[in-house]
């Protein structure tokens with residue numbers, strides 16, 4: 001656990017009633033954007049809520065900016081957090097709402113005003129400061145969510161599925177603001193969109209049934225798959241050997257993409273989805 005690590009988790013375990021949602025999870029957040037990937041129910045939201053001190057671990061511990069965020073809730077004011085379900089009061093105006101939150105996290109009135117102006121500019125919503133929250137589109141609301149997470153100039157940003165339900169243009173815009181935010185502090189972002197994380201993130205954490213099965217740079221995840229992914233067409237009825245990543249019917253048979261050694265198929269360039277499936281598996 002280096003001094004520079006903004007978030008370090010060690011042997012973390014958490015259970016809802018008798019069921020463990022997370023077990024034996026250890027990792028340290030690195031600078032840049034880290035994508036937290038895992039199927040529904042893998043434990044992503046639970047891990048994020050533990051990381052910001054909204055839940056108390058049943059096993060292990062979290063070090064957030066050098067302290068335990070559950071025991072020392074003031075640490076949360078130095079972190080930006082966008083929860084999965086973000087529903088601000090619809091009758092409030094955007095700017096007033098954001099300033100309120102920045103004040104609550106301990107900023108002076110002046111800092112709050114300037115932080116909000118900067119955050120709105122960062123997410124491309126400067127002209128919406130006086131709009132009511134209820135009048136915004138879903139995409140704009142998610143961007144307000146990112147703005148509320150960065151307006152108090154946090155040292156770390158944790159965002160839970162920030163782009164869920166957004167169209168491709170809005171998703172790209174949202175990731176642009178996360179990328180800008182990541183220039184100044186580490187960002188942990190959960191998502192189901194593996195291709196997006198491949199494009200936007202520097203590192204990945206793969207979570208499977210409450211266990212962190214792989215962590216590391218995106219490039220390393222891809223390099224480990226080199227030579228292991230094959231593609232090509234086989235006649236109808238012929239099954240490929242290996243883990244199927246994708247299949248598509250063609251006029252002559254089926255075009256397969258597999259992780260495996262099947263010599264009838266040609267080695268191809270791996271993607272993060274191949275690495276994700278190799279570590280997390282399909283249908284888990």
Ligand SMILES: Nc1ncnc2c1ncn2[C@@H]1O[C@H](COP(=O)(O)OP(=O)(O)OP(=O)(O)O)[C@@H](O)[C@H]1O
Pocket residue numbers: 016021038039040041042043044045046047
């Ligand atoms: N409040 C709760 N009470 C009981 N079980 C819960 C609760 N919240 C989550 N769980 C369970 O804990 C496990 C992890 O849930 P979590 O929401 O952290 O997963 P997730 O990876 O964020 O899922 P998704 O991608 O669907 O948002 C799941 O099995 C879920 O059913």
